Amino acid sequence: MRDWLVHIRRNEHASLQTQIREALVSAILDGQLAREEPIPSTRKMAKSLGVSRNTVVLAYQGLLDDGYLMARERSGYYVSEKAIETAAPPKLAVKQGHAAPSIDWSRRLTMRPAAQANVSKPLDWQSYPYPFIYGQVDHNLFPLAEWRDCARQALGKKWLGSWTNDTWAHDDPLLVEQIRRRILPRRGIMANDDEILVTLGAQNALYLLTALLVSPKTQVGMEEPGYPDVRNIFSLSTPNVALLPVDEKGLVPSDAFNACDIVFTTPSHQFPTTVTMPLERRLELLKRAARHDVLIIEDDYEFETNYVNEPCPALKSLDDEGRVVYVGSLSKTLFPGLRLGFLVAPANVVAQARALRRLMVRHAPNNNQRTAALFLSLGHHDTLIRRLHRAYRSRWEVMGEALNRHLPDASRVPSFGGTSFWVKGPQRLDSDELARAAAARGVLIEAGRIAFGAPEAPRNFYRLAFSSIDESKIEPGIRILSELVGR
Structure with missing residues (x-):
């Protein structure tokens, strides 16, 4: 039974009985009520609406007389077959007494991300x-049995509270520990727990950082060619997005770089050209950033898929001033549908990002966090x-x-x-x-x-x-x- 169909307004010019009747007729004609669907009893409807039972009885009786409802002994009221057969298709039905929507939503929108390429x-x-x-991933390469085992453990009674509870702005401590101890040291990064934030993929991290660091007056620089989604994210916050050239060594140090407040780069495996920034270029960018007070957002894109050469230290690991914010992802090596990433930044920046994330999504799903943490801790990720x-x-x-x-x-x-x-x-x-x-x-x-x-x-x-x-x-x-x- 549905007891949410009828809404009455006591200051309307129409009587309560008429409002009940009109609401039910509209629901039937609009196709919201299926054939022979039960209608709340007169007693339940009266209690729900806070009106006398006689008012509801009279409304129902009128609908019975007009063929919209039918009564079954000891069963209640139902939508009649005749009413359904004569009703207009749901998409064509128009509620009586209600004008078509007239809101100009395009005028109310403050941004139009759907218009971006x-x-x-x-x-x-x-x-x-x-x-x-x-x-995307090759499903034949993914260790499904191991992931299932970790999921089974994560969803067991032992950790029931860790994934059923709302943890507000907090992350799974086991996952944070695994990121800090297993993933970041491979990139030469040492961080405390309060300098790590788990995000819904790297893209969520980039959106959080943009919201916190970019204003309409901020001069942002990014690689050209470069990651289109981050370019779109920046463009929603500022019209000042400089396109910085890329050569065979990655992002080019230039006067345009010096003029930026924030620069986004993918030094390990440039998106999309695939070039890797050598150590000397990384050091040069950091010197320029220090000299001209430029903040750097480092997306350590595909860092786990280096199977050709010795890995080059992350920019973040070479940064002595704390001006590099590091963004990583577990989705690239596990599977993209997981949507787990992380950012590493000074504790005061992470605290602000954590508060903003809480306002947006609170936290990443706890069951996914714990499963990924177990997958890492048991060596399956390696x-x-x-x-x-x-x-x-x-x-x-x-x-x-x-x-x-x-x-x-x-x-x-x-x-x-x-x-x-x-x-x-x-x-x-x-x-x-x-x-x-x-x-x-x-x-x-x-x-x-x-x-x-x-x-x-x-x-x-x-x-x-x-x-x-x-x-x-x-x-x-x-x-x-x-x-x-x-x-």
Whole structure:
């Protein structure tokens, strides 16, 4: 039974009986009540509305007489079949006495993120024979049994309170400990618990930092080409977004860098070109940042997928002044649907980010936090990283050979490893058109135009990822792509 359908206003010109009748008729005609659906009893309706039972009885009797309701002995009132058959389709029904909505919502909106150019990927990417799609995982490589075991432990009675309770602004202490002891030291970062905040993925961390640090007057710098989502996040807060050039060593030190208040960079594995910033370039950027009072947001993008060279220390680990804020993610190595990331910053910054996160989402789901913490503590994450390194290294080599054979001189082999190649097509090529033509042949690629912020940016770049494609499919997919490029 539904006792929420009727709402009456005692100061209305219509009588209470009439209001009850009109509300029920509208619910029936709008399709809110299904065929033979029970209606609250007169006693229950009267109590719910705070009116006399006689008022409800009279309203129901009128609806019985008009064929909207039918009564069943010892059962109650129901919507009649006749009323349903004569009712208008729900989408076409118009409530009597109510005007069509007239609010101009576009005038009320203070921002329009839907109008921005955003990354778009098909949800059914697994149905394509050749999915060179970035950011997804190969389910065959994921240790499902181990993750299930950690989830079973996390959801057991022993830790019932740790995931059923509302922990307000606090994070799972076991996950924070694992980030502090297992993940950050690999990047040369030492941090206290109060300098770490768990977020809903790296993107949530970037949004929090933007909200706290960027005002309409702030001069923000980011790599060009660069991460389109962070460019959109910055653009919602300030019109002053400088596009800083990238070369074969990553972000270029320049006067434009010096003029910024905040700079976003992906030094370990530049998004999307895949170049890795060498140590000397990192040190130079830090010197410039200190000299010109520039804050740096370091997105340590794909830091766990370095299977080619020795890892270079994170910018954060080289920072002696506390001007680098570090952003990391567990979703890249575990699975993107997990939505767990973290940021590392001075304690006073983390305290503000924690308070802001609480206002937005309170905290990341406790069950996911505890499961991920157990997965890390039991060594399953390290085992997964080794498995991914073996698989990715092999695919990296196969893709490099296939590109060299079918699209020679179109890309450089990522020296870091990672999960993708950044490819430059002929000058005449429009990668958006190529992506559409390739999809029709079962090949999914990512057009590169979205990675550029400049209005007159090149259109002949595109990205090919190999994290979610079977190794045997790489060469045939590249061959099809070369045929389309050569047309």
